[in-house]
Amino acid sequence: MTAPVPAPGAPYAYAQQYTSPIPVQNTTLAHALKSEWTKIRTVRSTVWTLSVMLAVVIGIGMLVTLAMTHSDYVGAPLLSGGLFGLMLGQLAVITLGVLVVTSEYSTGMIRTTFTACPSRSRVLTAKAIVFFGLSFVTTTAACGITALINSAALSDQKVPSSAYEDSVMRDSIEAGKVVAHGGQWLGATVGAGLFVALLGLLSLAIGTLLRHSAGAITAMMGVVLLPLILALFMFAESMHSLRDFLIKYSALNGLASMYRIPMDGGTSTGWPGLGLLAIITAIALGGAYAVLAKRDV
Amino acid sequence: MIELQGLTKRYGDKTAVDHLTFTVRPGVVTGFLGPNGAGKSTTMRMMLDLDNPTAGDVRIDGKHYRDLNEPFKYIGALLDAKAIHGGRTAYNHLLCLAQSNRIPATRVAEVLETVGLSSVAQKRSKGFSLGMGQRLGIAGALLGDPEILMFDEPVNGLDPEGIHWIRNLMKDLAAQGRTVFVSSHLMSEMALTAEHLVVIGQGRLLADTSMADFIAMNSRSYVRVRTPDPERLRDALAAAQITPVVTGDGSFEIEGGDPARIGELAAKHQLTLHELSPQRASLEEAFMQLTADSVEYHAGGHLAGDPAGAVPVTDGAAPQWGAGWSGGKDSTPSTGKES
Ligand SMILES: Nc1ncnc2c1ncn2[C@@H]1O[C@H](COP(=O)(O)OP(=O)(O)O)[C@@H](O)[C@H]1O
């Protein structure tokens, strides 16, 4: 044994304490963001789920557009075809949002993460920002590409005179042509991207609360799909007000409204729905912060 | 330095950790010994603020873990070799940890080199053997070049080469003046690596002593005697005021006996002896004895009192270590200890 080590039983006070040459400074959210960005880009599930999302949104978007080009007049807003791919594609974003947190619990990585950064709220904030940013950018890109395809393929439709009375088309026909104005472009790209990224963020919060991948994914699928499925089976007259409520406030209707084809036949632009989703997500995230701060890892 | 003060953790009715008070000091390997389920891992999780104590407090260099900026520069821990996302490569796993503590990326390659994983740096850790996972965990603990290192049962499941490597690593780290705190359920392992020993059983402190003292106190020596004529031997011993213990196989064990004296005694009485041998109980036995006692105390409801049982809690702290410290054992000025 070498000199600095005291013999067993020798007074410990003489031991020379080790001092690291690496200086200690304050870490900030920026360091946590960097770390979470490395984490999210270095696992296959991220690459896979986002690739699936891109393929589904753009692929189905193209198929839908192709089918629409067979008729002279589609009878739907110019960019609305993008909805169908995104209805499936959003499930990939939801899954990724859940997995960003729950995969750390299932692997045990979460302990290492909180050992590296004991501020749990900082970890959650970093995860939320990185995930939200990434899913917003990729979803908006996918929606943007689909919108461009729709616009290019369907802008030379022959508008029949009856179309002018169609409430769905009220803002979409100009000088005898089917057009999409700025608000529609915004809704079908940034609006849809925000909506899906927010759903993903809600999934991340639910994943944090539940800690189990399967449970959290199931819960989120339920949130997204169940209201509409339930509404489908509400035939009885007495249930119509509940049915209309479920349809109006379902997540899918929120998304459809972004494409100006709301399922309740209303005139919503989708932005109020987005606001509602943002409020729900904020509440769920608040719960996630509170639980995370108290819970044993 | 890690200071525990009355640290307690209850899971429902079960008390996993029961009023632990001790200090882990720099420059030595401190062994944290206890049978499975004694509460070692729970204690370590509370040290890292992963689990919240039901009562009591842990401080790392005077601070709570959660208040440490860049904690990896104070303390590196290996709690569980599997606490790693298997889908990430070894390099990327360490990189994300380094970034969160503002440690330069060049350090990642260094620690990979230290633990001998450079050749698999770009491989996903999913395919790693237990030993490789353990090394990757240790690489993470070393990232910040911390002054305190904590390992929970690091040799479990390793091959002899891996065990040898870890033992030497711990000794080297302590020799550099670092605090090394390592848990095990094997006395033999502790005897090889630790200089100081903290023993717990059923979550309670049983001993806090230097390894040398523990060995001195617990190596029970006795003389084993075997004879075809046990009745006469017993009488002869009784006449000399020696009370033997008769074991299951009929041999006698004489606590603290002197083999020369017993041999002469037998010769005087013309007794045939088949065996006359001085024996030392192993440390493993001493440890089992110690922890078995804790179970008895528990059943008897003696929660307070001398927690060490037969082994006194010896404290090698010079008074300045205990300054500003109240209520704990450390506040009693050390009587000084020879070894
Ligand atoms: N999360 C938990 N919930 C309930 N009981 C637990 C939990 N963690 C540990 N325990 C119990 O606490 C006791 C101590 O466990 P542990 O700290 O793992 O012991 P050791 O590491 O010494 O083997 C055990 O009886 C164990 O069953």
Ligand SMILES: [Mg+2]
């Ligand atoms: Mg354990």
